[in-house]
Amino acid sequence: MLSERQRMILNAIIDDYIRSAEPVGSRSISKRGDVTFSPATIRNEMADLEEMGLLEQPHTSAGRIPSIKGYRYYVDHLVTLDGVGDQDARKLRTYFAEKMNHWEGVIGHAATILSQLTNYTSIVLGPEMFSTTLKHFQLIPINDVSAVAIIVANTGHVEHRTITIPEGISMDDMAKIVNLLNDKLSGVPFYKVKSVLHSEIAKELSRYVEHCEDILALLEQTITEEQEPKVFLSGASNMLTQPEFKDVDKAKSILGMLEETQLLMQLFQSNPGGIQVKIGTENTLEAINQCSLITATYSYEGRSLGTIGILGPTRMEYGKVISLLNYLSNDIALMMSRWYK
Amino acid sequence: MLSERQRMILNAIIDDYIRSAEPVGSRSISKRGDVTFSPATIRNEMADLEEMGLLEQPHTSAGRIPSIKGYRYYVDHLVTLDGVGDQDARKLRTYFAEKMNHWEGVIGHAATILSQLTNYTSIVLGPEMFSTTLKHFQLIPINDVSAVAIIVANTGHVEHRTITIPEGISMDDMAKIVNLLNDKLSGVPFYKVKSVLHSEIAKELSRYVEHCEDILALLEQTITEEQEPKVFLSGASNMLTQPEFKDVDKAKSILGMLEETQLLMQLFQSNPGGIQVKIGTENTLEAINQCSLITATYSYEGRSLGTIGILGPTRMEYGKVISLLNYLSNDIALMMSRWYK
DNA sequence: ATTTAGCACTCAACGAAATGGAGTGCTAAC
DNA sequence: GTTAGCACTCCATTTCGTTGAGTGCTAAAT
Numbered sequence: 001m002l003s004e005r006q007r008m009i010l011n012a013i014i015d016d017y018i019r020s021a022e023p024v025g026s027r028s029i030s031k032r033g034d035v036t037f038s039p040a041t042i043r044n045e046m047a048d049l050e051e052m053g054l055l056e057q058p059h060t061s062a063g064r065i066p067s068i069k070g071y072r073y074y075v076d077h078l079v080t081l082d083g084v085g086d087q088d089a090r091k092l093r094t095y096f097a098e099k100m101n102h103w104e105g106v107i108g109h110a111a112t113i114l115s116q117l118t119n120y121t122s123i124v125l126g127p128e129m130f131s132t133t134l135k136h137f138q139l140i141p142i143n144d145v146s147a148v149a150i151i152v153a154n155t156g157h158v159e160h161r162t163i164t165i166p167e168g169i170s171m172d173d174m175a176k177i178v179n180l181l182n183d184k185l186s187g188v189p190f191y192k193v194k195s196v197l198h199s200e201i202a203k204e205l206s207r208y209v210e211h212c213e214d215i216l217a218l219l220e221q222t223i224t225e226e227q228e229p230k231v232f233l234s235g236a237s238n239m240l241t242q243p244e245f246k247d248v249d250k251a252k253s254i255l256g257m258l259e260e261t262q263l264l265m266q267l268f269q270s271n272p273g274g275i276q277v278k279i280g281t282e283n284t285l286e287a288i289n290q291c292s293l294i295t296a297t298y299s300y301e302g303r304s305l306g307t308i309g310i311l312g313p314t315r316m317e318y319g320k321v322i323s324l325l326n327y328l329s330n331d332i333a334l335m336m337s338r339w340y341k
Numbered sequence: 342m343l344s345e346r347q348r349m350i351l352n353a354i355i356d357d358y359i360r361s362a363e364p365v366g367s368r369s370i371s372k373r374g375d376v377t378f379s380p381a382t383i384r385n386e387m388a389d390l391e392e393m394g395l396l397e398q399p400h401t402s403a404g405r406i407p408s409i410k411g412y413r414y415y416v417d418h419l420v421t422l423d424g425v426g427d428q429d430a431r432k433l434r435t436y437f438a439e440k441m442n443h444w445e446g447v448i449g450h451a452a453t454i455l456s457q458l459t460n461y462t463s464i465v466l467g468p469e470m471f472s473t474t475l476k477h478f479q480l481i482p483i484n485d486v487s488a489v490a491i492i493v494a495n496t497g498h499v500e501h502r503t504i505t506i507p508e509g510i511s512m513d514d515m516a517k518i519v520n521l522l523n524d525k526l527s528g529v530p531f532y533k534v535k536s537v538l539h540s541e542i543a544k545e546l547s548r549y550v551e552h553c554e555d556i557l558a559l560l561e562q563t564i565t566e567e568q569e570p571k572v573f574l575s576g577a578s579n580m581l582t583q584p585e586f587k588d589v590d591k592a593k594s595i596l597g598m599l600e601e602t603q604l605l606m607q608l609f610q611s612n613p614g615g616i617q618v619k620i621g622t623e624n625t626l627e628a629i630n631q632c633s634l635i636t637a638t639y640s641y642e643g644r645s646l647g648t649i650g651i652l653g654p655t656r657m658e659y660g661k662v663i664s665l666l667n668y669l670s671n672d673i674a675l676m677m678s679r680w681y682k
Numbered sequence: 683a684t685t686t687a688g689c690a691c692t693c694a695a696c697g698a699a700a701t702g703g704a705g706t707g708c709t710a711a712c
Numbered sequence: 713g714t715t716a717g718c719a720c721t722c723c724a725t726t727t728c729g730t731t732g733a734g735t736g737c738t739a740a741a742t
Contacts, residue, residue: 025734038686043735061692061734140477140493148499150491152481158489158501236577237596240589248587255578255596366705379715384706402705402721 002052002073008035009045010054011078014066018315021243023063068280071292071314075277081323088117088324096331106335108232110308110328115235118321120312121258125268126230127305133189137181139174141165147174153190180204194220229306231261244290244313257287258311268307273297275322275329280314292316296325298333308332343393343414349376350386351395352419355407359656362584364404409621412633412655416618422664429458429665437672447676449573451649451669456576459662461653462599466609467571468646468677474530478522480515482506488515494531521545535561570647572602585631585654598628599652609648614638616663616670621655633657637666639674646677 002010012035016024026039026046035042046064049055054070057063066074084092095113107124114122136152142162150160165174184201185193197220236258245251257263267285278293288311295309308329310321343351353376357365367380367387376383387405390396395411398404407415425433436454448465455463477493483503491501506515525542526534538561546557577599586592598604608626619634629652636650649670651662 023734027734039734040686040688040736041684044685047736057735059693060736061732062694063734135483136481138479138481138491140479140491142476142493148493150479150481150499150501152483152489158491158503160491160499160501162499234600237593237600240593240596246589248581248589248592251589251592252578252581255581259575259578364705368705380705381707381715381717382713385714388707398706400722401707402703402723404705 005037006045006049007078009042010049010066010070010074013046013055013064014070014074014078017065018317021315023058023065025063028063066315068282068314071279071318072282075279075318079319079322081326082319083323084327089327091117092328092331096335104230104232106332107230107306108234110332111232111234114308114310114324114328115238117324118310118312118317119235119238119241120310120316120321121233121235121238123258123264123267123309123311124232124234125265125307125309126232133187134185134193135187137178137185139178141171141174229265231264233258233264239311242313242315244315250290253287254291257285263287267293268295268309271295271297271304271307273299273304275325277318277322290314292318294318294321294325296329298329300333300337305333346378347386347390348419350383351390351407351411351415354387354396354405355411355415355419358406359658362656364399364406366404369404407656409623409655412620412659413623416620416659420660420663422667423660424664425668430668432458433669433672437676445571447673448571448647449575451673452573452575455649455651455665455669456579458665459651459653459658460576460579460582461651461657461662462574462576462579464599464605464608464650464652465573465575466606466648467573474528475526475534476528478519478526480519482512482515518546570606572605574599574605580652583654583656585656591631594628595632598626604628608634609636609650612636612638612645612648614640614645616666618659618663631655633659635659635662635666637670639670639677641674641678646674649673 012029013024026042029035029042030039055064056067107126111122111124138150139147141147146164148160149163152158239245275296281289292314293311295307297304297307353370354365367383370376370383371380396405397408448467452463452465479491480488482488487505489501490504493499580586616637622630633655634652638645638648
């Protein structure tokens with residue numbers, strides 16, 4: 001659909017705009033080494049590109065800036081993946097060389113590194129509980145009335161919750177319950193735990209112990225609360241360095257959104273796997289209609305485990321970020337697989 | 342030192358300024374109900390107050406604003422603790438009515454509520470490990486090479502860490518080690534664990550198992566990492582609503598600081614207990630030289646467990662915030678004491 | 683038939699000058 | 713000791729001209 005020359009020009013404009021954040025004019029394009037036509041010619045092409053909806057003019061006598069559609073074309077057809085730079089690669093390598101003993105450390109640290117390398121905001125979702133199974137269940141009494149329930153997943157992910165022991169339950173009863181639960185629940189995927197709890201365990205439990213409803217309710221609550229993945233955020237203040245958010249109100253609405261975990265998770269909902277780019281209004285959330293979100297899932301054996309994402313202005317360094325996310329999601333998958341049996 | 346009238350005027354100026362964020366003039370003070378003198382009289386007093394360093398003039402023909410010293414006097418002698426408003430009290434009550442099963446929930450939620458009620462930024466430090474003792478140690482194998490170490494404190498606080506099992510250690514060995522550790526370490530305060538590990542356990546362990554150094558190193562790492570308290574942050578974006586931070590650069594330096602956990606903890610270092618107010622340059626960190634930080638410790642049986650704090654502009658609603666922190670720190674102490682044996 | 687040079691035109695951005703108004707300090711009267 | 717009056721200051725806001733980057737169109741050049 002686009003001539004070779006038009007693509008070159010579009011590419012040049014977007015590249016320039018990403019660097020400068022200012023409307024780019026025909027003259028400056030012509031001065032670049034790669035497009036050798038005169039400003040007048042370029043102006044003509046630019047007018048055509050604008051008609052096609054790929055470019056926009058902030059006002060009559062200004063240069064052009066890419067439209068959402070323009071960015072989309074750029075991302076789909078034009079962008080060159082720079083690969084990961086030497087310096088960045090080194091940083092990532094030293095980062096993974098450190099001993100990471102718990103996955104929250106890995107994920108959180110990954111978020112930090114990402115935001116540092118890109119100067120954008122990074123959002124990382126921990127492993128989703130859907131795809132994981134319960135490995136072990138444990139109760140540790142703290143005193144007469146309360147105990148700590150510990151849930152271990154086959155990924156090595158651990159959660160704990162302090163619970164209050166219903167009256168009339170003895171230590172012996174507790175031990176029985178724990179044994180029963182481990183018998184029945186080991187290897188069961190988390191999303192099934194709830195139904196197994198009701199169907200298989202309820203009856204059996206009632207034989208051993210009275211008041212089992214209380215305990216069941218507790219377990220259910222503990223485990224379902226468990227399912228929500230953890231969100232790690234880093235570099236939110238980087239948003240403020242972008243000239244498009246020098247307006248405090250815009251900045252505030254975005255930063256405010258970033259503080260709401262619920263919304264963040266919503267952002268990541270429809271994720272088909274692989275790398276996905278959502279540009280400007282392609283995002284459903286109004287607060288980030290001026291932003292682009294690039295997400296990647298990290299997976300193991302075909303199962304998506306979690307998601308990492310970069311949020312920046314629509315004028316984002318797509319090439320760099322995509323390469324980086326690609327690289328990192330592979331590395332994280334590698335790390336995670338060490339815990340996976 | 343100050344006459345009654347001067348105090349009234351100072352109080353009125355600071356009150357007005359806290360509300361309006363704009364220099365307040367003699368006329369507007371005179372119009373308030375509480376100070377019945379004419380603008381001219383008030384002007385004279387204002388000049389005196391300025392000489393004493395309690396007020397400042399941004400420029401010759403502007404009203405006065407409080408200086409750091411002025412705020413200090415206000416906080417020390419003038420401020421009226423409003424108590425906690427009906428609405429706020431209701432919110433807090435419903436908040437604590439919810440079942441909170443893990444302390445991280447309580448603390449994190451408290452941070453959220455605080456920032457919502459005040460429209461400032463809240464920072465809450467979780468219980469410090471100094472004052473707590475180890476209750477139980479547990480190892481749960483995940484597969485041949487890794488296991489999850491679980492550490493339970495007497496407060497009900499639980500931490501876990503995935504560790505890699507050194508080669509040449511059998512399941513049997515592991516069980517022995519765990520038993521030994523529980524024997525020796527139960528009831529030991531965290532800050533002593535390290536030394537006990539070396540002095541008492543090292544020798545004994547070497548009898549049972551080879552390669553014990555690896556395990557000891559692991560445990561040591563696991564437990565010392567454990568000691569750093571967790572930081573919860575909420576409402577950082579509220580900073581942007583304050584007119585004094587409409588300048589993006591200032592805002593960025595503060596938000597950037599808030600993202601660095603290390604710095605946050607540094608903020609809370611010298612904490613004598615009770616409620617403490619640090620105004621403007623009284624804070625050592627340069628980034629918040631335009632902010633005030635109000636902190637309160639929550640404690641149990643005289644021991645300080647953790648700290649909650651509110652960060653806002655120097656022009657902060659001191660009365661309201663102090664009352665609120667007072668109220669909340671008591672309530673949190675109450676909650677925490679439920680877990681304490 | 684493209685491509686390019688030339689030219690008139692547009693419009694945001696920048697800066698200087700004009701205006702308005704809130705607030706002060708001082709003096710003199712109460 | 714308190715207050716009214718007045719001249720003065722200085723910031724904030726507006727107005728208005730200037731500048732310059734950039735466009736669109738037309739006509740010439742290739």
